[in-house]
Amino acid sequence: MANTETSSSVRIPVGISSCLLGEPVRFNGSHKRSRFCTDTLSRYFEFTSVCPEMGIGMPVPRPPIRLVSQNANDPEVRALGTDNPDLDVTIPLRDYAHQQAARLDQLCGYIFMQKSPSCGLFGVKRYLANGHPEGATGGVFATELQRLLPLVPMEEAGRLNDDTLRENFMVRVFTLHDWRQFRSQPLTANGLINFHSRYKYLVMAHSVAQYKTIGRLLADLRSRALEDIADDYILALMTALAKPASRKSHTNTLQHLQGYLRHHLDSGDREELTELIGQYRQGIVPLIVPLTLLKHHLAHSQDVSVYARNQVYLNPHPYELGLRNAI
Incomplete structure (x- = not known):
């Protein structure tokens, strides 16, 4: 049986940047509510809200911070005040990540706010000491937490639009x-x-x-x-x-699972399934199309391998989320 059974009483623990839940915790007192998180994922996830900048005692509103390196070749990145470079919260943010890692070690995922100097995972703008932007890196808190919790899937809210x-x-x-x-x-x-x-x-x-x-x-x-x-x-x-499956690798997997049906389908059903897998490979139909027919045949063919029926690949997450309708 696949691993998609959740209920309102038993939801999956997932960390999230507080501003994504609509909490007014950003440096200017605003939020960045994600309706996908609050309206959809909240049915499956028990969110633990974290704002590292508030966690280290910074107020709302507060002076903005940015990521700074002394020069383009300096691997050390500091979280400094944008207007007051004497404000350095690098160590407090890293220490807070250690506190949260110990508290949240049973999380099954984490969703961060993108572009944040504390919470961004990818492509956060990095500046040189002279104030010129130079390259990009990860936010201080997010980078440290990712290092401390290597098993936990972590993603940015903005990238979840893909x-x-x-x-x-x-x-x-x-x-x-x-x-x-x-x-x-x-x-x-x-x-x-x-x-x-x-x-x-x-x-x-x-x-x-x-x-x-x-x-x-x-x-x-x-x-x-x-x-x-x-x-x-x-x-x-x-x-x-962590490596996203490609259309080619999905096709290969579908064909392997189709092999369990070779003695259970008539020629017409085999040709139909083969054709749909081929159409998926060509990008004509989404994954859900051949997958639905494959699951139908696996469920209704007598004596088909229980091993094949029980593959998590067939149902890795709730069908209601429609995640395979667009890939």
Whole structure:
């Protein structure tokens, strides 16, 4: 069974920049409410709101900060006051990330506000000491938190407008949630193998290289302590899923799963499914089209492999989100 079952009473813990929930915590007293987060994702996620700048004691409104390096070749980035460069909140922001990492170590995802010198993950404008903009980097708090919580999927709200990035983020959040639930029970070798057996085709769709690496990792569960193997496994799994699946790799995965039906479909049904997979490969139809027919045949064909039916690839996140309608 796939890992998409949530309810209003059991939602997935996800961190989020406070301003994205509509909280007026930005330097000028405004917010950046994301309706996708508040109106859609809140049905599945239990959001933990964090504003690092307020967390370190900065008021609202407050002097704006920006990221500064002494020169273009300086790897050190400081969070300094835009108008008053003597204001340096770099260390407080990093320390706050350590506090939050300890408090939020069971998060299954994190959504940051883009372009923020504290919360931006990618492409935050970096300035030189002379005030000239030079390149881009990550925000101080977000970069440190990402280092401290390497398993946790992290994304910017603005990038969630991209269909592929949005679907990829959600795949990773639901996967880590599934893993956290699995690890809440005593770990056994059979349990670990059974967990991975459901994820094989999802991994294949994202990274064939990691698919092979994970296979080697699980080939001999007596070689090391099982806890250590499990830790390496989930890191490899999340690393694999961090690479968005391509149209080519989805096609390959669909064709592999279609192989389980070769003795269960008549020639007309086989040709129809093959044609739809081909149309998806060409970009004519979205993934949901061949996938829906594939799931239909897997569910209604007698004696088809339970292994194939139970692949998380078929349902990695709630169908109602419509995430595969546009990729």
